[in-house]
Amino acid sequence: MRRLPAKxxxxxxxxxxxxxxxxxxxxxxxxxxxxxxxxxxDTPTDFPPNVAPDELRNSIRxxxxxxxxxxxxxxxxSLEQTALPIRRFGSFLLGNGVGGxxxxxxxxxxxxxxxxxxxxxxxxxRYGEGFLPPDNTIQDWPMSYEExxxxxxxxxxxCGISGKAGNLKGERQEGGNPFExxxxxxxxxxxxxxxxxxxxxxxxAAELGFHPFPCPxxxxxxxxxxxxxxxxxxxxxxxxxxxxxxxxxxKSSPQSCVLPAxxxxxxxxxxxxxxxxxxxxxxxxxxxxxxxYVDLQGQEWEQPAELVLVCAYGLFNTRxxxxxxxxxxxxxxxxxGVVGRNYAYQITTGVNGFFDxxxxxxxxxxxxxxxxxxxxxxxxxxxxxxxxxGGAYLAGYATNARPITARPTPPGTPRWGAQWKKVxxxxxxxxxxxxxxxxxxxxxxxxxxxxPTYKDQFGLPLMRLxxxxxxxxxxxxxxxxxxxVEIARAMGAKSMQVxxxxxxxxxxPYQTTHNTGGTVMGNDPKTSVxxxxxxxxxxxxVFVSGASLFPQNAGYNPTGTVGALAYxxxxxxxxxxxxxxxRLVDA
Amino acid sequence: MRALLLLALLLAAPxxxxxxxDITKILRGRYLATVGDCIACHTGPNGQYAGGRGIETPFxxxxxxxxxxxxxxxxxxxxxxxxxxxxxEGVRPNGDRLxxxxxxxxxxxxxxxxxxxxxxxxxTLPAVRNTVDRDTLPFPFSVRTVMRGxxxxxxxxxxxxxxxxxxxxxxxxxxxxxxxxxxxxCHTARNALGGDSSAAWxxxxxxxxxxxxxxxxxxxxxxxxxxxxxxxxxxxxxxARSRASGPMAEVVxxxxxxxxxxxxxxxxxxLKDLPAAAPTxxxxxxxxxxxxxxxxxxxxxxxMACHRRDGQGVEGIFPILAGSQVVQxxxxxxxxxxxxxxxxxxxxxxxxxxxxxxxxxxxxxxQQVADVVTYIRNSWGNQAPAASAADATRLRGLVxxxxx
Numbered sequence: 001m002r003r004l005p006a007k008x009x010x011x012x013x014x015x016x017x018x019x020x021x022x023x024x025x026x027x028x029x030x031x032x033x034x035x036x037x038x039x040x041x042d043t044p045t046d047f048p049p050n051v052a053p054d055e056l057r058n059s060i061r062x063x064x065x066x067x068x069x070x071x072x073x074x075x076x077x078s079l080e081q082t083a084l085p086i087r088r089f090g091s092f093l094l095g096n097g098v099g100g101x102x103x104x105x106x107x108x109x110x111x112x113x114x115x116x117x118x119x120x121x122x123x124x125x126r127y128g129e130g131f132l133p134p135d136n137t138i139q140d141w142p143m144s145y146e147e148x149x150x151x152x153x154x155x156x157x158x159c160g161i162s163g164k165a166g167n168l169k170g171e172r173q174e175g176g177n178p179f180e181x182x183x184x185x186x187x188x189x190x191x192x193x194x195x196x197x198x199x200x201x202x203x204x205a206a207e208l209g210f211h212p213f214p215c216p217x218x219x220x221x222x223x224x225x226x227x228x229x230x231x232x233x234x235x236x237x238x239x240x241x242x243x244x245x246x247x248x249x250x251k252s253s254p255q256s257c258v259l260p261a262x263x264x265x266x267x268x269x270x271x272x273x274x275x276x277x278x279x280x281x282x283x284x285x286x287x288x289x290x291x292x293y294v295d296l297q298g299q300e301w302e303q304p305a306e307l308v309l310v311c312a313y314g315l316f317n318t319r320x321x322x323x324x325x326x327x328x329x330x331x332x333x334x335x336x337g338v339v340g341r342n343y344a345y346q347i348t349t350g351v352n353g354f355f356d357x358x359x360x361x362x363x364x365x366x367x368x369x370x371x372x373x374x375x376x377x378x379x380x381x382x383x384x385x386x387x388x389x390g391g392a393y394l395a396g397y398a399t400n401a402r403p404i405t406a407r408p409t410p411p412g413t414p415r416w417g418a419q420w421k422k423v424x425x426x427x428x429x430x431x432x433x434x435x436x437x438x439x440x441x442x443x444x445x446x447x448x449x450x451x452p453t454y455k456d457q458f459g460l461p462l463m464r465l466x467x468x469x470x471x472x473x474x475x476x477x478x479x480x481x482x483x484x485v486e487i488a489r490a491m492g493a494k495s496m497q498v499x500x501x502x503x504x505x506x507x508x509p510y511q512t513t514h515n516t517g518g519t520v521m522g523n524d525p526k527t528s529v530x531x532x533x534x535x536x537x538x539x540x541x542v543f544v545s546g547a548s549l550f551p552q553n554a555g556y557n558p559t560g561t562v563g564a565l566a567y568x569x570x571x572x573x574x575x576x577x578x579x580x581x582x583r584l585v586d587a
Numbered sequence: 588m589r590a591l592l593l594l595a596l597l598l599a600a601p602x603x604x605x606x607x608x609d610i611t612k613i614l615r616g617r618y619l620a621t622v623g624d625c626i627a628c629h630t631g632p633n634g635q636y637a638g639g640r641g642i643e644t645p646f647x648x649x650x651x652x653x654x655x656x657x658x659x660x661x662x663x664x665x666x667x668x669x670x671x672x673x674x675x676e677g678v679r680p681n682g683d684r685l686x687x688x689x690x691x692x693x694x695x696x697x698x699x700x701x702x703x704x705x706x707x708x709x710x711t712l713p714a715v716r717n718t719v720d721r722d723t724l725p726f727p728f729s730v731r732t733v734m735r736g737x738x739x740x741x742x743x744x745x746x747x748x749x750x751x752x753x754x755x756x757x758x759x760x761x762x763x764x765x766x767x768x769x770x771x772x773c774h775t776a777r778n779a780l781g782g783d784s785s786a787a788w789x790x791x792x793x794x795x796x797x798x799x800x801x802x803x804x805x806x807x808x809x810x811x812x813x814x815x816x817x818x819x820x821x822x823x824x825x826x827a828r829s830r831a832s833g834p835m836a837e838v839v840x841x842x843x844x845x846x847x848x849x850x851x852x853x854x855x856x857x858l859k860d861l862p863a864a865a866p867t868x869x870x871x872x873x874x875x876x877x878x879x880x881x882x883x884x885x886x887x888x889x890x891m892a893c894h895r896r897d898g899q900g901v902e903g904i905f906p907i908l909a910g911s912q913v914v915q916x917x918x919x920x921x922x923x924x925x926x927x928x929x930x931x932x933x934x935x936x937x938x939x940x941x942x943x944x945x946x947x948x949x950x951x952x953x954q955q956v957a958d959v960v961t962y963i964r965n966s967w968g969n970q971a972p973a974a975s976a977a978d979a980t981r982l983r984g985l986v987x988x989x990x991x
Contacts, residue, residue: 049893
C-alpha cells in the first residue's frame with residue numbers, strides 16, 4: 001500500500017452531499033480530496049441531449065447505474081432466511097460515478113413535515129404508545145423542522161426548485177401545500193406548467209375536498225442562476241429524467257448546480273474510479289487517520305486526512321462503517337448496537353385510469369411534473385379510525401411515458417398478439433396514473449449487516465439487507481391506494497388497473513430508490529450512530545451524510561432532506577468543529 | 588486592482604525575495620503578461636511558460652519558445668533590453684528575426700516600462716529546462732532573414748501614441764487592444780503573406796474558425812452590444828447573447844477574465860468607437876428555398892430544445908441565434924465546426940457552468956450541416972450567404988486532423 005500526502009478532508013463519494021460539503025469546506029480554506037468509486041461524469045460529454053434520452057441503453061440496460069460486479073448486496077425478507085446476492089438491481093437503482101444518484105433522479109424535492117421530525121413523540125402524544133405498530137423502533141429526529149428550515153431553503157435555492165409555497169412564515173398560501181411546515185420565502189422559481197393529466201387530477205382532487213398543488217420540482221420552470229453562479233435552463237418537458245442524466249441543464253444535479261464551481265477551486269482534488277475500502281483508525285479506535293482505497297489498476301493507496309466525510313449512497317455508508325469497525329453493529333435479536341439499525345424503505349402503488357377521448361400527452365413530461373395532494377401523508381389526517389401510522393402523498397404525474405416500457409393496457413387485455421397491439425396503441429395516450437408514495441416505519445427486524453458468506457471483488461463481505469413490508473405499511477398503502485382509486489374515478493376513468501402492494505417485498509420490480517437508515521442520527525448513542533450534527537459518537541472526526549441518517553422513512557422523496565442535512569452538517573463542521581475539533585455533543 | 592494585486596501576491600509567491608518596489612513591478616508584470624495572454628502560447632507539456640506548444644499558422648507549425656529563466660533553453664541570459672527589443676522589434680538578442688506568430692507587430696506599441704515589468708515577472712518563474720525546436724517551418728520560411736522583407740512590407744515599429752482628442756479611458760483601451768491584447772491578430776483577416784488585410788477589424792478565417800467582425804456593424808459586428816455586454820463577455824465568458832468558446836474561450840480563460848474592470852471597460856469603450864464596416868450581406872433566403880426547408884426540419888429536430896424555436900436561446904447559457912454576430916459572419920467555419928464536433932464554452936469564476944454544445948457530425952451529413960447552417964443564417968431576421976456542403980466536408984477533414 002502506498003501512502004499519499006495528508007489532506008485536511010477526505011470525502012468518500014462525490015454525489016450531492018459530497019460535492020456540497022467539499023465546496024463549502026474548500027471555501028472555508030481547507031484542502032479537500034474526494035474519492036469516488038465510479039467514473040467522472042459531466043453534462044456535455046456524458047449525457048449530451050442528442051445521446052442521453054436513450055431508453056434502451058440507460059433505462060433497460062442500466063448503463064449509468066452501479067453494476068453489481070462493482071458492488072452489490074445480499075437480500076432476504078427475514079432473519080430465518082439465507083440471503084442471496086442481488087445480481088441485477090431491480091427494486092432500486094443506484095448511481096455510479098460522479099453525481100451519484102443525483103444524476104438520474106426525477107427531481108421531486110420535498111421537505112419532511114414538522115411532525116416527521118418528532119415522529120415518536122408526536123404519535124404517542126396524539127394516539128398513545130399502544131397505537132404504534134409492534135416491534136417498531138420509530139424514534140425522533142435529533143433536530144426540529146424549524147431548526148432545519150434555513151438549510152432546506154439553502155438547498156432549494158442551490159437547486160432552483162420550481163414550486164409554490166403553501167405556508168409562508170405561518171401564513172397559508174393559496175395553491176401551495178397547506179400541510180407543509182412554515183417556510184421563510186417562496187420557492188426560487190415558479191411551478192412548472194401542468195398538462196392534461198395533472199390538470200384533471202387536480203380538478204378531481206379539489207372536487208373531492210382535497211388540496212392539490214404542483215410538485216416541488218428540480219426540473220426548471222425557467223432559467224435560473226444559483227448562488228454558486230451556476231446557470232440552469234428551462235425544462236423542455238422531454239420526459240427523460242428518472243434513469244437519465246439531463247443534457248439540457250434543466251434538472252438540478254451535482255453536475256448542474258455544484259461541481260463546475262467545485263472543480264475549479266484550487267483547494268479541491270477529485271479521484272474517480274477509486275473505491276474506498278476502509279476508514280482507518282488509530283489503535284485506540286478513537287480517531288480516524290484517513291482512508292484506504294483501491295484504484296482501477298488494483299493498486300491500494302492510503303489517503304491520510306484530519307477529517308473523514310462519509311458521503312456515499314446511504315447503503316454503502318453503512319457498509320463502510322461496518323467494514324471499518326466504527327460503531328457497534330446492530331443485533332436484532334438482542335436489539336442492541338446501532339450500525340445497520342432502522343433500515344427503512346418506502347411503499348409505492350399506482351392506479352392506471354383508462355379514458356375515452358382524452359389525449360393525455362404524457363410524453364411531454366418531466367420527473368417531477370405533476371400535481372400532488374398531501375391530505376393523506378404523515379399525520380395530516382386522523383389515524384385513529386384506521387389502525388396504522390404513516391401515510392403517502394397522492395400524485396398525478398406526467399412522466400415516464402417512454403416508448404419501450406410505457407405500455408399501459410386495461411385489465412383483461414391479452415399480454416401479446418394483435419389485440420394487445422391494438423389496445424396498446426389506443427391506450428398509450430389515453431391513460432393517466434395516480435400514484436401513491438408512502439412512508440415506511442423502522443422495525444426491529446429491518447436492518448443491515450455484513451453477509452457471512454458472500455464477498456465483493458476485494459474479498460470484503462457484502463452488505464446484507466433484511467427487510468419486509470409490515471402489516472402497518474400494507475394497511476396504510478391499501479388505504480391510500482383506495483383514495484387514489486377515488487380520484488381516478490372522479491377524473492372520469494372508464495376502467496382501472498389497480499396495483500395494491502402485496503408482501504413479501506421483492507427486490508426484482510422497480511419500486512423506489514429511497515433506502516434509508518443504517519447510520520441513523522439521534523440524541524442517544526444507544527439508538528443512533530451519529531449525533532445531531534451527523535458526527536460519529538465513537539470517532540468524532542468522522543461525519544456521515546445522506547438518507548442513511550433518517551431514523552425512519554417519511555412519505556416523501558428524500559433528496560430535499562438529504563441536501564438540507566448536508567448544509568446543516570457542513571455548517572456545524574465549519575463553524576463549530578474546526579474551531580474546536582472534538583465531540584460536538586456530549587454523550 | 589489593489590485586491591487583485593494582493594491576491595496575485597499570495598498566489599504567485601515569487602521565488603526570489605525582493606523589496607517592495609520590485610514586488611510592485613513584478614506583480615504589474617504578471618498582470619501585463621496576463622493581458623498579453625502570453626501563457627496561452629508559451630505553455631506546453633513541460634509547464635507554464637516553458638514553451639513547446641505548436642502554434643498553427645498558414646505557413647506551418649511554429650513552436651512557442653521557453654520563457655522561463657533557464658539559462659540554456661529559456662531566456663535566462665537575456666537582459667531587460669534584450670526582452671524589450673524582442674517585444675518592440677521582433678528581434679532576438681543574437682539578431683535572429685522572430686516570426687509574427689509572436690505578435691510583435693502589436694507588442695511594439697507596449698511601453699518600455701511595461702515590457703520591463705513583464706520581464707521582471709518572467710524572471711521570477713521557476714527555471715524549466717525544456718529545449719524547444721525553433722526551426723519547424725518549411726523552406727523558404729525557414730530562412731528567418733525573409734522576415735526582413737516581411738517587416739518592410741507589414742511592420743511599423745513604434746510605441747502607442749495617445750490621441751489628445753480622446754478620453755484617457757479610450758486611450759487606455761486603444762493601448763491594450765492595439766498592443767498587448769493583439770486583438771486584431773485574429774479579428775482582422777490576414778492577407779496571403781500573413782500581413783493585415785485592408786478590411787481592418789472585419790474578422791476572418793482562423794485555422795478552422797471564423798474570427799468575428801469587431802466593428803460596430805449591427806449585424807456582423809458588435810454594433811448591438813453595449814459596453815456592459817462586452818465587459819460581461821470578457822470578464823465571465825458569458826453575457827445575455829453569447830458565450831465564449833473555441834479560441835476565444837482560451838483568451839477569456841487565461842486573459843480577460845483575470846483583467847480588472849477598468850481595463851475591460853476601457854477595451855469596450857475603444858471597441859465601441861470602431862466605425863461600422865462589413866460586407867453587405869445578400870437578401871435573406873426565402874423560407875420556401877429547399878435548403879431552408881430542409882434546414883428548418885433539421886433545426887426543429889436537433890437544435891430547438893436549447894436554442895428554442897424562435898432562435899432566442901436561453902439567456903446566459905444557450906446562445907441567441909437570432910441576430911447573432913457569430914451566425915452572420917461572411918464565413919461559416921465557426922458554425923460548421925461547432926455543429927460537426929461540438930464545443931465547450933469557457934468556465935470562469937463569474938460563470939462556472941461551462942455549457943457544452945454536443946457534436947452532431949456523427950448524425951448529420953455534410954449537406955445537412957450546410958442546410959441547417961443556411962437556415963440559421965437566414966431566419967429570425969438573420970441575413971448571410973448560404974453555406975456549402977463542400978465547406979462542411981473541408982471542416983470535417985480539419986476537425987478529424989486536429990480535433991481540438
